[in-house]
Amino acid sequence: xxxxxxxxxxxxxxxxxxxxxxxxxxxxxxxxxxxxxxxxxxxxxxxxxxxxxxxxxxxxxxxxxxxxxxxxxxxxxxxxxxxxxxxxxxxxxxxxxxxxxxxxxxxxxxxxxxxxxxxxxxxxxxxxxxxxxxxxxxxxxxxxxxxxxxxxxxxxxxxxxxxxxxxxxxxxxxxxxxxxxxxxxxxxxxxxxxxxxxxxxxxxxxxxxxxxxxxxxxxxxxxxxxxxxxxxxxxxxxxxxxxxxxxxxxxxxxxxxxxxxxxxxxxxxxxxxxxxxxxxxxxxxxxxxxxxxxxxxxxxxxxxxxxxxxxxxxxxxxxxxxxxxxxxxxxxxxxxxxxxxxxxxxxxxxxxxxxxxxxxxxxxxxxxxxxxxxxxxxxxxxxxxxxxxxxxxxxxxxxxxxxxxxxxxxxxxxxxxxxxxxxxxxxxxxxxxxxxxxxxxxxxxxxxxxxxxxxxxxxxxxxxxxxxxxxxxxxxx
Numbered sequence: 387x388x389x390x391x392x393x394x395x396x397x398x399x400x401x402x403x404x405x406x407x408x409x410x411x412x413x414x415x416x417x418x419x420x421x422x423x424x425x426x427x428x429x430x431x432x433x434x435x436x437x438x439x440x441x442x443x444x445x446x447x448x449x450x451x452x453x454x455x456x457x458x459x460x461x462x463x464x465x466x467x468x469x470x471x472x473x474x475x476x477x478x479x480x481x482x483x484x485x486x487x488x489x490x491x492x493x494x495x496x497x498x499x500x501x502x503x504x505x506x507x508x509x510x511x512x513x514x515x516x517x518x519x520x521x522x523x524x525x526x527x528x529x530x531x532x533x534x535x536x537x538x539x540x541x542x543x544x545x546x547x548x549x550x551x552x553x554x555x556x557x558x559x560x561x562x563x564x565x566x567x568x569x570x571x572x573x574x575x576x577x578x579x580x581x582x583x584x585x586x587x588x589x590x591x592x593x594x595x596x597x598x599x600x601x602x603x604x605x606x607x608x609x610x611x612x613x614x615x616x617x618x619x620x621x622x623x624x625x626x627x628x629x630x631x632x633x634x635x636x637x638x639x640x641x642x643x644x645x646x647x648x649x650x651x652x653x654x655x656x657x658x659x660x661x662x663x664x665x666x667x668x669x670x671x672x673x674x675x676x677x678x679x680x681x682x683x684x685x686x687x688x689x690x691x692x693x694x695x696x697x698x699x700x701x702x703x704x705x706x707x708x709x710x711x712x713x714x715x716x717x718x719x720x721x722x723x724x725x726x727x728x729x730x731x732x733x734x735x736x737x738x739x740x741x742x743x744x745x746x747x748x749x750x751x752x753x754x755x756x757x758x759x760x761x762x763x764x765x766x767x768x769x770x771x772x773x774x775x776x777x778x779x780x781x782x783x784x785x786x787x788x789x790x791x792x793x794x795x796x797x798x799x800x801x802x803x804x805x806x807x808x809x810x811x812x813x814x815x816x817x818x819x820x821x822x823x824x825x826x827x828x829x830x831x832x833x834x835x836x837x838x839x840x841x842x843x844x845x846x847x848x849x850x851x852x853x854x855x856x857x858x859x860x861x862x863x
Contacts, residue, residue, distance in 0.1 A: 392464065393486040396468070400539055407589070413588065469481060482545075490557065491558070501527070501603065524602055634652060637674065640676070645691035645812045647693035658823055660672055666814055693794075696796050696797075696798055700843055700846075707776045710775075712735065727759060731759045734752050750839065758845075761846040763776075780849040
């Protein structure tokens, strides 16, 4: 980075916008170092720190420009810091005027920041490394307080915008929801001139409040009314913190002759569709593992083709994942996750399985523990990977839709009726499929199911229940 275009970077943001996570991601990039909130009125860069580069906080406050200069002189790589609207206004003016300062403008939906700020003040938790240490709280919405919060934020953003426009500068804009997008973070590294992406082992911060705002308020109706007056988004919006995914093109199946494309939403079940597709194809063959080029070629040679995917109720879908990959001991690729679930997240899985003492009640408790873990895992609060077998169908459907939108979405419980229909649409008579989709389990889902488990499942998959209109599994079955 010897010929870098910037001398330093500054993250221009507000409290509870995800700046801790962004700073960790920046600091984890090769050739970049981060110094926290250099101009926080209560500390010098990091909490409890009162001196830096030989300066006291009093000396820092006496000459903000000197602090930035000392930071640049001491740096062997690109240094930077975070700057909020309630920090030293002279420091803000200095960096906005400095063309050699890389400006990163971080924003978040104001209502989310406001509620998160109140929760942090109430719980004393300003940073989260894992869901196991998360502190939950509900707070009250105060309209006048929120209006003041909005005004401070608007003034800060207006000042930044005017300074950049008047001086002809550009900045890198990033939102809270972008912090889980690896491509956006990689682009930020390119903007700064980093030599590579962040080292994931160095990024420990996690999302603290992944649930909808309304669940964190004691008076959500008051907040809704105030936000409606202000013409701001509703408080029930559910952000997604799952990592972006590819469409899973290599898993698509197409008939050699029959013009059908099956785009599976991946999971742990014994998927009956590939065998059905093979059975109805005149050549008895299904192609898979295709590239985009292969698929385009196939489409051109199969006019009138139809594409479809299959949607399952979250409860049987996650139950299959649990019984196939988490409960057994012999699934090598999930063994490490299983151990972490027991050791770190307290999921009461049997140490030995099969185990004669493992009865239905223990099974229910273990499954409930897994569902509670998933609420944090899918909410971006753990370091454990979000596996395709239990990723939300909303996220997987979105990934497919980025490449091609399916003609039809079939509910799994309607496969017997819908598969023959879609075959007839392309001119083929097909029998109703005869299949068994469940995985091996010590107890059936019918035996295991309770209302309590349904509630835990809905807490883990709120977007799937909301977006796809799922009701309780037992009442839907």
